Amino acid sequence: MSIDTETARRVAKLARIKVEEADLPELAGEFSAILGFIEQLNEVDVEGVEPMTSVTPQRLKRRDDVVTDGDQAEAVLKNAPDAREGFFAVPKVVE
């Protein structure tokens, strides 16, 4: 499958990664090469095969629905690029 620059632009947007317009054709070419490699999977007969959800046959564990941790606002905010008055600060999101 060949990926065009329009698709590359859309994927970059979905992934929230800024890609300069001039770099899109090269990116599309790289995607095409990788997807070309992946296309081999179409040769496999997967009729009636369930997609794997867990590699080990174990049920995902559940724990009691209780509070086990918390009251660590300072530690949680410690690495934030911008934290003010106990909150993460971000650019304005509502006009």
Next chain:
Amino acid sequence: MTDLNKLTIAAARDALKKGDVTSVELTEACLTQIEGADALGAFVHKTPEIAMEQAKAADARKDGGDLNGIPLGIKDLFCTKGVASQAASGILDGFKPEYESTVTTQLFNDGAVMLGKLNMDEFAMGSSNETSVYGNAVNPWKAGGAELTPGGSSGGSASAVAADLCLGATGTDTGGSIRQPAAFTGITGIKPTYGRVSRWGIVAFASSLDQAGPMTKDVRDAAIMLKSMCGHDPKDSTSADLPVPDFEAALTGDIRGKTIGIPSEYRMDGMPAEIEKLWEDGTAMLRDAGAKIVDISLPHTKYALPAYYVIAPAEASSNLARYDGVRFGHRAKLDAGDGITEMYEKTRAEGFGNEVKRRVMIGTYVLSAGFYDAYYNRARKVRALIKRDFDDVFAQGVDAILTPATPSAAFELGKKFDDPVQMYLNDVFTVTVNLAGLPGIAVPTGVDAAGLPLGLQLIGRPWEEGDLLNTAYALEQAAQFVAKPGRWW
């Protein structure tokens, strides 16, 4: 005692217990070596103060276990409290976790000493340690003048252990990231069964494939270190609630009556004669040790890499969504009028390297509406078939499978960097093991014509790391690989 940094973990343990050496002496010997080894690019955050403090505490402890006082290196992917943990990425620049990963917690509880953090490919995405924000890690082995890759993603760990900068190191393995670098540097590396080692506090790449394991100078050290790293952890929902056996006690070297499978599909077109011979020699060694050798078939082997390059990027695109410039790490400088979307897009463009961007976007694509079934679901079905291949041969009575660890010896830095698909082929023998969740170990068994180390891989039954380590031990005893890189750094 001279050259304390060159000791194995087992030898250091015995010397410590006898009182022949102190942890402070061992640790100082390693720190001195690390200071003189910047050319290898292995240690990217050195922690000598922490190391000396831990070493003194270990020396003061009367009832220390096997790892008490043993100096180790820790891959940068593990979160270590108060110490930079960047996954070799610019987007985690400045990040110092407020918590300690389960694996490092267990190692430290057993008395291990942390010398520092080790180089790796960015977010463990790479097979040559060339995608790191810190620059390349370099293989201590050389053939001719050129610098060689130590492999990846655990390239810093491999380089550090092979160059005797530490006694052992942690690695992680999503598609071969412990076993391929171990083979490239002449050391031992084991990826345990999926669920054996807690993933909590390890920066996530592809959660259904990631497992941590030890990278050591020999099989016994791998057994010792793995035991400390394993165990049930309620903080990882995929962690197995199973008892951890004494892996070292399993090392008898007796493999009489064991059945070793040789998979025909791993005999690739264009496989170098040296790899072919290495594999044949290894087969003969196991036969001579009393194992029964059988030819087996794993029919879907060929589709493992393409399935991996759907599943791993898909999971990565989801896991790496958290790097948004809000909670930790890097945030781009914004222009007037930029809103939150521009903040996300600029932050991620600046913070991620090219290979990481490529994989996140491939993952985004294969998960996007209209392609999810054609790519992601199909890959998960193929993954089920790959696992079934292994289930079938184990049901036929095969105890372990012997394959080459890598398609070649270590290659020159820069040689394959421009072609992602060529780079992906490095993992052709190792990636099946992650897809099937099995334990796999790389053991050095020979050298190529240029004198570079080559390794073989043994694949075991799920949860039977003890048996696998014992088979690896028998192979190690027979191969007697003792070569070491000459010091040039």
